[in-house]
Amino acid sequence: MSTATLQHAPALRDSFIELTARERARALLDEGTFRELLGPFDRIESPWLPLQGIVCQADDGAVIARGTIDGQPAVIAAIESAFQGGSIGEVSGSKIAAALELALRDCERGKIVRPVVLFETGGVRLQEANLGLAVIAEMQAAIVALRRYVPVVGVIAGMVGCFGGMSLAAGLCSYLIATRQGRLGMNGPEVIEQEAGIEELDSSDRRRVWQMIGGEQRVATGLADTLVDDDAHAVRDAIRDVFARGVPQAPRTEQVSAYLERLARIDPADVTPQTMRSVFDTTEAAAPRKEQS
Incomplete structure (x- = not known):
């Protein structure tokens, strides 16, 4: 390859999706500030999984990191999808809830800590169902506070x-950043197909799944705020941008009347990606949206 070709070659991207939870957290914090809390060497593991013949992971699939973002104190809770599909159990959920509660305590004392949650989860861990649901509720309460x-x-x-349940936690966030590859929904495609039949949704139809619940659609309908490319630098820039916007005047979850009005306009017999955009795209309930690349 000639020097001229190299000079005009597009800049290589650093895939954010391909990173582990720990690598994602490190990539978003200012260089050299990453400090993990309750990491693998602390060996705080699920006491319930071995009883069901499942091998534990030393961090239970949740990475909690402190550091700074643009020089400001920050905490990142990153969920590892490679362990039990990112499902939330007693230990992993308690780590995330406690991290948010400690950030809340600092904020109440006048020391602002920037909280970021990296969602990569199918929801509650079935092997720890009630315990998982309880800690998800604690997470949600901490986010609202x-x-x-x-x-x-x-x-x-x-x-x-x-x-x-973690989709509800995501919906409570002040801002949601999504890639096109990301998906957000109360029930996953496989669950919908299993419970309602393939006539309702063919979970193997990847194009339709992403059209309905993919990141681009969720931003277009105001259920997420910023669409980013799968690039660690783009995600980091988007996080900095939304923190710069400050606290929203009215979070989505406080705009109940506006959303109920739009929901009333939906025809259950005609639910398509485009009809959903026509219902939600112009709603005042949608938070400001911005494309990042």
């Missing part, structure tokens, strides 16, 4: 997406 002081930023990158 925190967002009065500082924006709570969620990132949905892929490949698992964000489903189940």
Whole structure:
């Protein structure tokens, strides 16, 4: 390859999706500031999985990191999709909830900590169902309390997406950042097909799945705020941008009347990606949206 060709070659991207949870957290914090709390060497593992013949992971699939973003104190909770599909159990959920609660305590004392949650989860871990649901509720309460002081930023990158009770936690965030590969929904495609039949949704139809619940559609319908390319630098820039916007005047979850009005306009017999955009795209309930690349 000639020198001229090299000079005009496009800049290489650093895929964010291909990173592990720990690598994602490190990539988003200022260089040299990453410090992990309750890491693998602390060996705080699920006591329930071995009882069901499942091998534990030393961090239970949740990475909690402190550091700075643009020089400001930050905490990142990153969920590892490679362990049990990113499902939330007692230990992993408690780590995330405690990290958010500690950030809340700091904010209440006047020390603002920027919270970021990297969602990569199918929801509650079935082997720890009730315990998982309880800690997800604690997470949700912490997010609602925190967002009065500082924006709570969620990132949905892929490949698992964000489903189940954790999709509700994501919906409570001040801002949601998504890639096109990310997906957001209460129930995953496989669950919908299993419960309602393939006539309702063919989970193997990847094009239709992403058209309905993919990151681009969720941003277009105002259920997420910023669409980013699968690039670690782009995700980091998007996080900085939404923190710069400050606390939203009215989070989505407080705009109940506006969303109920739009929901009333939906024809259940005609639910397509385009009809959903026509219902939600112009709603005042949608948060400001911005394309990042």
